[in-house]
Amino acid sequence: MRKVGVVGAGMTNFIRRAQETPKELSYQATRAALDSCDLNLEDIESVAHGSAPDAFDGIHQKGEYLADGCGGWNKPTMRVFVGGATGVHALAHGWYHIASGMFDTCLVVCEEKMSSAMPHAQAFFLTIFDNITERPLQPTLLWIFAMEMNRYMNTYGYTKEDMAKVAVKNKNQGIKHPSSQFNEEVTLEDVLNSEVMAYPVNRLDVSPVSDGAVAVVLAAEHVARRVTDKPVWVEGVGWNLDTAYWATRDLYYPRYLEKASKMAYDMAGITEPAKQIDIAEPYDPFDYKALHHMEGLQLSPPGKTVELLNDGHFDQDGNLPMCPSGGLLGVGNPIAAAGTMKVAELFWQLRGEAGERQVPGKPKYGVCQAWGDLMQVSSVAVLGI
């Protein structure tokens, strides 16, 4: 199998209401990624882009619309879509463009502009449900995630305070990220006293609504070594989708994530993830999700995760830093772009370029993950240096 390296990364600021069009956001991220490795569009053979629902940007066939903003003009351009998991999946999408031998370079670009949806992007989540059995009940995303959070907490005896600690940790960590949407510290009381959305989910348990774009540049081994002396390798990728009938599943454990991570770890030759992985960027649109996903990623034994969190195991200087970027809770959540932000974070962390957020030691392996659809799909990537 051909080795694939990440050689550059760039992103826009994450912001609640960007003035830029979706195409301009894509352009900014793409330009920044190319500049970071001194490449030009002429050096790029293919574009693998991703974006979540068309409804957010309000554009049918959004991939076509975004194509030239992503540098795809007169190039092989293909948009991948696995709901919220698109951000990390786009890396796998770019990976097989190169690993297949079809191309030597590939731009991976993910964009989301959620502010186009007025008054609020949540309304579009009403149309993700089964149009016969579920939509008549008018469920919202927050309801079903409240169910999952409840089931998860109940199974292991975790409390709302335990979950809120993740929000506090990630939001305060995110302040160190130059592209973050936030600059104010929050306390445990702030989270617990914030407005109840759908019990047990409070407003600050949830990541914000954001606009933004992120891009990374991938290259085959022989090109990567020429472009940079510190390429970060895509060691493994994995993805997995569970049934659409989510009501028939037990929500306390993400089986699809276990399978996706096994696929990625097998490819990367990782046998003991909890020991071998140095940095984790689990998907954290809700605070409980970060812990839920750490268990699914086999990085923490189910039921022991809060203990590890309380011991500082997941802090920036802990044994296994979790979301050193600040995650979606701390940086912002432009759906697909948020996942690729995690890829970019690992790229910077593994190269030792993460500034204030840099984890100590010399991290060798990082894992990032995104999640989406009806609590149903995960994509996982293992990066290494």
Add this chain to the structure above:
Amino acid sequence: MKRVAIVGVGYTSFRTTSQDVSYREMIFEAAQKCYEDAGGIHPQDIDAFVASSEDFMEGVSIADEYVPDQLGAVLKPVQSIAGDSMQGIASAMMHIQTGEMDVVAASAFSKASNVSNKNNMVSYACDPIFIRPFNENPYMIAGMEMNRYLYETGATREQCAKVVVKNKYNALHNPVAAYGAKIEFEDVLNSPPMCLPLSYLDTSGDVDGAIVLLLASEEKARQMSKKPVWIKGMGWATDTPNLDTREEGWGDAIYASLAGEKAYRMAGIKAPRKEIDFAEIDDTFSYKELQHLEALKICTRGEAGNLLEQGFFSNQGDFPVNVSGGNLGVGYLHEGNGLHKFMEVVLQLRGEAGKKQLDKARTGLAFSWRGIPTATGVAAVLGIED
């Protein structure tokens, strides 16, 4: 690069309406037939699945959610390509070429009969700032493009109408086509104008249907199929989506030239017209077939209309095009168009095309376009030779 073959084909019939089945039931039918065709493979033994869909056409905000169950793909690596289903096949092909996977399924469907306001939706694909405020009818774009194509190449309005006559006639031999008819080119000219010079019969009508194909690595393909059809070359390309800045792309299908070049290079084809026996080429609008044939170097620019009139592209001609009936005769499958073209080429190469079977079918070309207002196309060269 690793070789990839098609080892299974499954499809439903293509109908203008299908009130008796849901899209999931249609896909289930196509998937079952495909797995049966591939020697009765169990979906558990398939390594990954690639679906192709667009949210707005499905009336679901994250259409990817509803992919796995009817394909037997629960708890499997499944992904959606928001693009033409031939891009989905390219993606499935690359899955296998990495060496990490051996058997991958590609699926797509159309349930266009559920869509009540398709024209509005096409408008929603236009730039929201520069184009949409004109509140244009999407056929305006096709009309303008047709005008420009006729002007630049000297092809005539009548020649375009004759594409419709040919394809609708071909569809009469296709048991699953919805729009087969024996008409004269005057009928096309006299049909109601959509946006001149484009008339109603120059446009393809929507159909419902589902298609599932199974792809396999060389080793697996030889075990699973007596008649594997090899993907010799594939290419895809996107011209600018901005109508206002598309300079040369109005009369000339640049996306098709680029996609074709890449596919030919990969397949080692230097003289497409000689080395390829037949083609299934996008004919969403009558002029598109001629424009695409020229862009794909099957003939020189401005030559396609004349060759058509000489019978060059008919079933008995030197280079049969759209023997299935194409979009004009079979129907427009939206994201499913690519899989349909691809599947027809596979059936011909296997010698399983029934009444429409060609005598000489050893290498075939499939080409799909994503429709207005886009400028994305995918080309594939398929063959049975080792």
